[in-house]
Structures are given as C-alpha cells and as structure tokens.
Amino acid sequence: MQSPLNDYLIKTEPFYQPSGLEIECYERAYRHRMPLMLKGPTGCGKTRFVEYMAWKLQRPLVTVACNEDMTASDLVGRYLLDAHGTAWHDGPLTLAVRYGGICYLDEVVEARQDTTVVIHPLTDARRILPLDKKGEVIHAHPDFQLVVSYNPGYQSSAKDMKASTRQRFAAIEFDYPDADTEVAIVAREAGIDVELARQLVTIAQCTRALKQRGLDEGASTRVLIYAGTLVRDGLTPTQSCEMTLVQALTDDPDMAQTLRNFVQAQF
Numbered sequence: 001m002q003s004p005l006n007d008y009l010i011k012t013e014p015f016y017q018p019s020g021l022e023i024e025c026y027e028r029a030y031r032h033r034m035p036l037m038l039k040g041p042t043g044c045g046k047t048r049f050v051e052y053m054a055w056k057l058q059r060p061l062v063t064v065a066c067n068e069d070m071t072a073s074d075l076v077g078r079y080l081l082d083a084h085g086t087a088w089h090d091g092p093l094t095l096a097v098r099y100g101g102i103c104y105l106d107e108v109v110e111a112r113q114d115t116t117v118v119i120h121p122l123t124d125a126r127r128i129l130p131l132d133k134k135g136e137v138i139h140a141h142p143d144f145q146l147v148v149s150y151n152p153g154y155q156s157s158a159k160d161m162k163a164s165t166r167q168r169f170a171a172i173e174f175d176y177p178d179a180d181t182e183v184a185i186v187a188r189e190a191g192i193d194v195e196l197a198r199q200l201v202t203i204a205q206c207t208r209a210l211k212q213r214g215l216d217e218g219a220s221t222r223v224l225i226y227a228g229t230l231v232r233d234g235l236t237p238t239q240s241c242e243m244t245l246v247q248a249l250t251d252d253p254d255m256a257q258t259l260r261n262f263v264q265a266q267f
C-alpha cells in the first residue's frame with residue numbers, strides 16, 4: 001500500500017551549501033532518532049538544511065510553520081464532518097509519527113503552550129503520541145524524528161522555550177554564512193553574477209551590525225536573494241534594494257535612510 005507520506009518525499013536534491021559539520025552532526029543525531037533544534041536567525045538556511053537532510057536520508061518531510069493561533073489539535077488532528085458523518089483526520093505531526101517521517105516545526109515557540117504537551121512524550125524514551133480525543137496512543141514509527149527551529153534573537157521572554165522542553169533536543173546553531181559562502185549562495189539562488197552578489201552581501205553585513213541597535217534583525221540571505229532576483233528581472237539595484245532591503249526591514253524613516261546610505265555606498 002502506498003504510504004500517505006509519499007507526497008512528502010523530496011525527489012530532487014535541494015541545493016544546500018554547508019558552513020561546517022552540520023550535515024554530519026545531523027546524520028549522527030538521526031541515527032539515534034534524536035530530536036533536533038535548529039537555532040538561528042530568520043532566513044539563514046535552516047529550512048533549506050532540513051529539506052536537504054530529508055532528501056539525503058530519503059525520509060518524507062512534513063513541515064509545519066507555527067504561528068500564535070496554532071493549537072495542539074492543528075498538529076495532532078481532529079474529528080471533521082464529512083459525507084459519512086464524523087471522521088478522524090490525522091494532523092501533520094500524527095502523519096509523521098505514524099508513517100515514519102521527519103516532522104519539522106518551524107518557529108516552534110510561536111505555537112500555543114498546549115503543543116508542548118504533545119511534544120514531551122514524543123521526545124523522550126517513550127516516543128509516544130497520545131490522541132486523547134480519539135482514545136488512541138501511537139508508538140512512533142522507528143524512522144520518525146522531530147526537528148524544530150527556533151530564533152533566539154527575537155523571542156520575547158514570555159515565548160522563550162522552557163528548560164524542560166529545550167533539554168529534550170540536541171541543538172545545531174546556524175548563522176549567516178561567511179561572506180564568500182553567502183556570495184556563492186546568493187549568486188546561484190538569484191541567478192546573478194558574483195560581483196553583484198558580493199555587493200549585496202556587503203550591504204547585508206552593514207545591516208547586521210545594526211541588530212539590537214534599531215533593527216530587530218539585519219538583512220537575511222533570503223532578502224539578498226529577493227534583491228538579486230528583482231535585479232535579474234530588470235529593476236536597478238537601487239530600486240530593488242529599496243523594496244527588499246530598505247522598506248521590508250524598517251518603518252522608521254531615519255533607519256530607512258541609514259539603510260539607503262549602505263545601498264548608495266555600493267551602487
């Protein structure tokens with residue numbers, strides 16, 4: 001029988017440029033199905049990394065972008081009305097637990113607190129998922145692994161991950177790659193030449209120095225790829241950076257001017 005997770009298999013190799021030993025570290029953790037936390041700022045490659053690892057390990061990847069309205073039921077599943085009455089529908093986490101996928105909870109601390117209740121028994125030796133509403137306890141498939149991402153930069157203390165939760169995970173720290181690596185990533189992903197990519201990376205590095213000094217976050221690798229893509233499509237670098245690097249990063253007129261000055265220094 002076809003696994004319901006077949007659609008979640010990643011068939012072509014995602015481009016991932018490693019920065020250190022993260023691939024090997026992940027493989028070793030996966031051998032033990034150890035829960036993993038990917039820590040780091042937004043847009044620095046955490047999602048791309050887990051996609052690459054799922055492809056490499058040939059495991060289906062079920063990704064859930066967490067938000068503040070997300071409850072445990074959104075992860076686990078619920079009874080829904082259909083033509084035949086009410087029927088249980090597995091949520092994304094349950095699918096991964098049942099059929100042996102990697103479940104990636106992106107920005108896990110954004111989700112409501114009740115999600116920790118389901119995460120805890122899955123991330124210790126029990127590896128179980130109780131479906132209270134259904135009266136079922138699922139023992140995780142041997143291939144199941146839980147991966148979460150977490151941005152230590154802009155969580156409020158109310159949203160910090162509790163020690164009792166975080167100590168259930170091994171963690172890999174991510175940051176923006178070194179300049180040469182980031183230039184190669186931006187050039188390839190945006191389809192632009194290396195010289196333009198280098199100028200964009202230089203601007204990003206200036207913005208990152210303003211973190212906690214007027215900016216919550218500097219420009220991410222993702223932002224640079226947007227900037228490059230719009231230049232490739234015909235905008236001037238200045239117009240493109242105004243959209244992707246200035247207006248997207250701040251609403252403050254003074255900060256916007258500071259960012260514009262970084263752009264003007266390059267173009």
Ligand code: ADP
Binds near residue numbers: 042043044047048221
């Ligand atoms: P995060 O999950 O950390 O917010 P993403 O993984 O979505 O960030 O990264 C944003 C984009 O930046 C990706 O879609 C990819 O194009 C690019 N990227 C970042 N880091 C890398 C990397 N190491 N290798 C390849 N692409 C990368």
